[in-house]
Structure formats: C-alpha cells, structure tokens
Amino acid sequence: MVRTRFAPSPTGYLHIGGVRTALFNWLFARRHGGQFLLRIDDTDAQRNVEAALAPILHGFRWLGIDWDEGPEVGGPYAPYYQSQRQAGYQIAVDKLLSGGFAYRDYATPEEIQTEREAAQAEKRPFLYSRRWMAETLAERVAFEDQGRQAVVRLKMPREGKLVIDDLVRGQVEFEWAREQDHVVQRADGTCLYHLASVVDDFDFQITHVIRAEEHLSNTPRQIFIAQSLGYSLPAYAHLPYVAEPGSKNKLSKRKLDKYLKNRDFALVNEHGLAIARAMGLETSADTFNPVIVDFYEQVGYLPEAILNYLVLLGWSLDDKTEFLTPAQMVANFSLERVTKAPASFDPKKLWAFQDHTMQQLPLKQKVARMLPYLQRAGLVSTPAPCEVGPKLTRIIEAAGDRLKVLGDIIVYADFFFQDPLRYDEKAFEKNIRKAGAAELLTKLRAVLAGVEPFDVAGLEAALQNFVAGQGIKIGDIIHALRVATTGKAVGPGLYDCLEILGKETCLKRIDQALAQV
RNA sequence: GGCCCCGUCGUCUAGCCUGGUCUAGGACACCGGCCUUUCACGCCGAUAACACGGGUUCAAAUCCCGUCGGGGUCACCA
Numbered sequence: 153m154v155r156t157r158f159a160p161s162p163t164g165y166l167h168i169g170g171v172r173t174a175l176f177n178w179l180f181a182r183r184h185g186g187q188f189l190l191r192i193d194d195t196d197a198q199r200n201v202e203a204a205l206a207p208i209l210h211g212f213r214w215l216g217i218d219w220d221e222g223p224e225v226g227g228p229y230a231p232y233y234q235s236q237r238q239a240g241y242q243i244a245v246d247k248l249l250s251g252g253f254a255y256r257d258y259a260t261p262e263e264i265q266t267e268r269e270a271a272q273a274e275k276r277p278f279l280y281s282r283r284w285m286a287e288t289l290a291e292r293v294a295f296e297d298q299g300r301q302a303v304v305r306l307k308m309p310r311e312g313k314l315v316i317d318d319l320v321r322g323q324v325e326f327e328w329a330r331e332q333d334h335v336v337q338r339a340d341g342t343c344l345y346h347l348a349s350v351v352d353d354f355d356f357q358i359t360h361v362i363r364a365e366e367h368l369s370n371t372p373r374q375i376f377i378a379q380s381l382g383y384s385l386p387a388y389a390h391l392p393y394v395a396e397p398g399s400k401n402k403l404s405k406r407k408l409d410k411y412l413k414n415r416d417f418a419l420v421n422e423h424g425l426a427i428a429r430a431m432g433l434e435t436s437a438d439t440f441n442p443v444i445v446d447f448y449e450q451v452g453y454l455p456e457a458i459l460n461y462l463v464l465l466g467w468s469l470d471d472k473t474e475f476l477t478p479a480q481m482v483a484n485f486s487l488e489r490v491t492k493a494p495a496s497f498d499p500k501k502l503w504a505f506q507d508h509t510m511q512q513l514p515l516k517q518k519v520a521r522m523l524p525y526l527q528r529a530g531l532v533s534t535p536a537p538c539e540v541g542p543k544l545t546r547i548i549e550a551a552g553d554r555l556k557v558l559g560d561i562i563v564y565a566d567f568f569f570q571d572p573l574r575y576d577e578k579a580f581e582k583n584i585r586k587a588g589a590a591e592l593l594t595k596l597r598a599v600l601a602g603v604e605p606f607d608v609a610g611l612e613a614a615l616q617n618f619v620a621g622q623g624i625k626i627g628d629i630i631h632a633l634r635v636a637t638t639g640k641a642v643g644p645g646l647y648d649c650l651e652i653l654g655k656e657t658c659l660k661r662i663d664q665a666l667a668q669v
Numbered sequence: 670g671g672c673c674c675c676g677u678c679g680u681c682u683a684g685c686c687u688g689g690u691c692u693a694g695g696a697c698a699c700c701g702g703c704c705u706u707u708c709a710c711g712c713c714g715a716u717a718a719c720a721c722g723g724g725u726u727c728a729a730a731u732c733c734c735g736u737c738g739g740g741g742u743c744a745c746c747a
Binding site for chain 2: 399466
C-alpha cells in the first residue's frame with residue numbers, strides 16, 4: 153500500500169513550486185491506488201493557523217488535488233496538525249534520550265556560535281565539542297545549578313557513511329561525521345521539524361517521502377532519527393525544485409521584483425492584474441502574483457491547464473506527449489521519469505497550455521463559468537436577467553479563441569454591457585478623427601439604418617455594397633466603424649459585434665462618436 | 670568555505686542505464702510567411718543545443734576521469 157503526503161506550513165498562500173511537489177505526491181499515490189494525505193507543519197507556534205491554511209486548502213480543492221486524510225476530512229491517524237501531536241514527539245524524544253541517541257545539552261546559543269566561528273577561523277568543518285552535554289543526572293544537576301537550560305540534541309555518529317537510495321537521484325552518499333548534533337527539542341519542550349516530521353511519517357505509515365531537493369541534505373539526520381527509534385524507513389524521492397523564469401535559482405515569492413523584469417512573466421502578471429482590477433480585487437503583490445496559485449484561479453485559468461503545465465515541469469511521458477488529462481496523468485505517472493535538473497517556471501508556456509485547454513472547453517461551460525466574472529466586474533447584475541444567457545452565448549461564440557482565460561470576458565465584452573462607451577483614445581484619433589472619416593461614417597450610418605435584417609449576412613452585404621459605391625476599400629471604413637461602435641481597436645468579428653449590439657445601439661453609438669469628433 | 674546535487678536549442682524536454690538507425694526528435698517562445706475587417710486562432714517555414722578537456726572504443730550526447738559552470742544546504746525555520 154502506497155501512502156504519500158504533502159506537508160504545508162500555514163503561510164497564507166499556495167506557492168506554485170509547492171503545488172508541483174504536492175501534485176507529484178498525489179499522482180504517485182493515485183497511480184498505485186494508495187492514499188495521499190495532508191499534514192500541517194505548524195510546529196513553529198503561530199496564531200491563526202486556520203486563516204493561514206484556508207487559501208492553501210482552497211487551492212488544492214480548486215486544482216482537484218484531493219486528500220484522503222488531513223485537515224477538514226480527518227482520518228484514522230488524526231490529528232494531522234503537528235501542533236497537536238506534541239505528546240507523541242515527547243515519547244520519541246524520551247526514547248532517543250534513553251537509547252543514547254540524543255542528549256541534553258546545556259550550551260547557550262552564544263557558546264555554540266563561538267565554537268562554530270572558531271572552527272570557521274581554522275577552516276575546519278564545525279563539530280560541536282559536546283562540552284555542555286549532560287548524560288547523567290549528576291551532570292544535569294551541575295549545569296542546572298549554573299542556571300542553564302537544556303535543549304535536546306541528536307548524538308550523531310561520528311564515523312562511517314550513509315548511502316541513500318533515492319528514487320529520483322539514485323545512490324547518494326553522506327559521511328556521518330559531517331552531520332551536526334541538531335536540536336530536536338527546545339528548552340520549552342516544543343519539538344522541531346525533523347523530529348516531528350520523522351515521527352509523523354512513521355505514525356501515518358508514509359511509504360514514500362516525495363519532496364523537493366532542498367531536503368536531500370536533511371535526510372541523513374532524519375534517517376538517523378528513524379533508525380534510532382526503530383522505525384522502518386520510507387522510500388525517498390527528491391524532486392528538482394522549480395526555478396525562476398530564465399534562471400536556475402529556486403523560485404521564491406519574495407523575489408517578485410526580479411521576475412517582473414522578465415518580459416513573459418511581466419506580461420502574464422499585467423494581464424492578470426487588469427482583470428483583477430476590473431473586479432475590484434485586492435492586488436497587492438504579496439497576495440496576488442503569478443508565483444501564487446490563487447492568482448490563476450482569480451483571473452480564470454482552468455485547473456486542468458495548470459496541472460498539465462506543472463506535471464510536465466520535471467516529468468515527461470515520452471518524447472512527444474504534451475497534453476494529458478488528470479486521469480491520463482494518474483495512469484502514467486512514474487518517479488523513474490522525473491528529471492534531475494531544476495526546471496524554470498515559464499509563464500508563457502503555462503499560457504500556451506491554458507490557451508489549449510480553454511479551446512477544449514464546451515461553449516455551454518464557458519458561458520456558465522464566465523458569467524460570474526461579468527457580475528463581479530459589475531457589468532451584469534445578480535441574479536442575471538434572462539436575456540443575458542443567450543446574449544453571452546453569442547458573444548463568447550463570436551469571441552472564439554480570443555478568450556484565453558475566463559476573466560478575459562470582462563475585457564473583450566464590456567462594451568456589450570456598458571453605455572456610454574469609453575473610447576480607446578488612440579484608436580479614436582487614428583480612425584475617426586482622421587480626414588474624411590467622419591463624413592464616410594455619416595454616410596455609412598444612413599446605410600446601416602436601412603439594413604434589414606440586421607444580422608451578419610445582411611451587414612456584410614451592405615458594407616460590401618457601400619464600399620463599392622464609394623470606390624474605397626473595406627479597410628478604409630471598417631476600423632472607424634469598429635471604434636465607433638465598440639470603442640476599441642481590437643475585438644471579435646465586427647459583423648458579429650454589430651449584430652449582437654443591435655441596430656438601435658449601433659446607430660446611437662455612431663451618433664455619439666460623431667458628436668465627439 | 671565544507672558537504673551534496675545538477676549540466677542537451679532562450680525555456681520545458683526526448684535520447685543516456687542497454688554506445689552505432691542522432692547530419693540530436695517534440696513543445697513553448699522568438700523570427701519570416703500564408704489566412705484575414707482588427708486582434709486571436711489555424712497552417713507553413715526558418716534560426717537554435719549535446720558545458721569544456723582528456724581517455725576507452727572501429728564508433729560517444731550516451732561509458733570512465735578531470736576541469737569549469739550553476740544550484741541546494743549548512744538554524745533552538747519548515
């Protein structure tokens with residue numbers, strides 16, 4: 153039975169790199185008919201764990217990454233919060249202590265620091281002298297009489313080596329003597345990550361620890377803890393981390409300013425920002441940017457696209473498969489085909505997957521899922537009037553592939569719902585205020601007034617007829633007409649726009665435009 | 670700096686284990702063209718990579734050694 157886990161800290165947001173790690177864990181568990189669980193690493197005491205966790209759980213739900221055990225769903229090994237599992241850690245610490253695998257240490261942080269600096273000055277690797285180690289009661293009393301407080305440290309082996317069989321990296325060797333006597337329990341009795349993680353992984357019967365590469369060098373001490381406690385070891389798989397756009401540095405939320413200098417990243421960010429602003433969303437870079445999964449949900453990316461992009465970031469099925477449904481991912485995922493080198497996050501490629509996924513989405517779905525965006529932007533009231541459905545369907549049909557994300561409907565369709573128009577100044581200047589344009593538009597208005605029925609075919613015929621009569625080309629007038637009726641230089645097919653708008657609105661808008669020349 | 674990991678087009682990758690069919694394949698981006706009322710889509714095309722140096726071998730992207738480069742990690746954070 154395969155059991156994997158992802159262990160987020162409640163930080164208030166879901167990082168794109170974290171999701172990739174979680175996805176691989178989830179995929180691996182599902183592939184082998186096992187369980188995937190969520191454990192909350194909140195040993196670092198902080199307030200408001202629930203509030204900081206909510207966006208993370210929400211992100212997973214949105215992506216369809218479901219967990220069999222963990223917060224909100226419970227499970228046979230509950231609780232799944234490390235802050236609530238301290239009693240178990242205490243038992244483990246006692247066992248480590250009594251087995252001689254750990255010791256009480258009475259050194260102050262400053263004393264340790266002094267030793268460390270001395271080692272550095274002599275250019276030799278630092279190894280704690282264990283001068284303030286207390287293994288007998290007498291030693292403890294002596295130190296405590298000095299007013300000292302004890303932490304519990306691992307008594308790491310100082311000879312021999314460890315060979316890890318990593319499922320992604322193969323055999324990796326470490327010298328025990330390079331490992332530090334890490335603290336596993338603070339003076340106040342709270343336990344630290346490594347201890348907690350190892351104990352929980354065992355308690356939860358985790359069979360495969362799949363995590364990012366930065367944990368590879370933590371593995372020896374974790375294996376030491378596990379072995380000292382008599383645990384059977386899980387299999388380890390260390391994934392390459394997700395790197396910054398165009399670099400090999402680890403992707404980090406904090407370096408957003410740097411990423412914004414990347415053209416593609418900036419483009420994706422700007423696009424999302426425009427949509428978010430139209431909906432009146434909070435868009436501070438701290439909570440809203442392309443490194444955070446929430447960004448994609450808010451803007452209207454499709455979860456399947458994110459998953460598809462992410463699964464191919466460090467894994468491939470073969471030499472040409474680009475598109476996989478979640479079911480196909482589950483059916484084909486394997487750790488053997490995970491890449492070893494870090495992979496740069498490429499927002500443009502994610503965009504391409506989004507484009508493709510959106511094209512696959514049935515029209516009805518698009519209508520149902522885009523409507524809320526119009527409502528949030530205040531372009532359609534809630535509940536939506538009944539004529540909106542058919543109208544929106546026509547609009548989305550006409551817009552076709554131009555709608556890349558659900559939120560694009562706001563940008564592409566606002567003029568269908570908004571009066572008066574806000575003209576794109578540049579376009580207005582170029583196409584309507586240019587010499588002769590107003591005169592031509594006035595004549596065209598008269599023609600349009602007589603078009604019946606006012607539909608794509610009728611409109612097209614009328615326009616063709618008009619330009620022929622005037623001895624001009626269609627390009628000479630159609631741009632002016634577009635700007636006058638839609639306010640923009642770009643958009644869906646013009647005849648479609650005109651038909652959806654209806655004759656009355658079109659004529660009225662042409663008059664308005666003419667009045668502003 | 671110590672330890673560990675990694676190194677194929679700008680980017681994601683296939684190929685590497687089991688040398689030859691690799692004059693290195695696909696995708697995204699970029700550039701050019703077609704389509705076209707704008708934009709987008711679509712289609713066609715072009716440019717573009719085995720980090721370097723030594724071996725081993727009839728033959729190396731693939732095996733070995735070294736160099737260089739990049740990154741991760743060295744907490745009473747997770």
